[in-house]
């Protein structure tokens with residue numbers, strides 16, 4: 001018997017507006033990046049692949065920099081960064097001015113990363129997640145929007161830490 005939680009069904013059904021997404025990975029995230037690139041393009045998103053373009057060993061900060069700078073400059077509305085755990089990518093991406101990168105391993109956190117934290121990069125751990133869960137997390141993240149209101153001043157206080 002397959003059990004699916006009601007919350008995940010709700011999240012699946014919330015379709016994201018189509019947007020430009022820049023996606024990047026290291027060798028640990030290469031296979032999942034290829035899967036998600038097609039998954040997002042099939043849904044109609046414009047997906048720009050920042051590399052890595054082969055599964056050869058590379059350094060994740062190079063790709064966090066590429067995607068983070070593009071998102072911070074408004075060249076893509078959202079970024080997705082994938083490494084083995086998602087941790088290295090998020091630590092590196094959060095060094096870039098204007099970036100709020102969130103590592104998510106579940107749909108609830110992915111939704112809240114957008115609603116509460118106004119995240120602009122989703123980081124995923126390819127060695128942590130199965131492909132199906134990774135796709136659901138992406139749907140939950142892209143299908144949610146920043147709620148504003150009292151979250152605005154909190155996010156502003158995060159951005160003030162960059163000064």
Ligand code: RB5
Pocket residue numbers: 026027028029060083084085086087088089
């Ligand atoms: C690469 O082996 C691995 O360290 C990287 O993909 C990532 O998990 C770092 O945070």
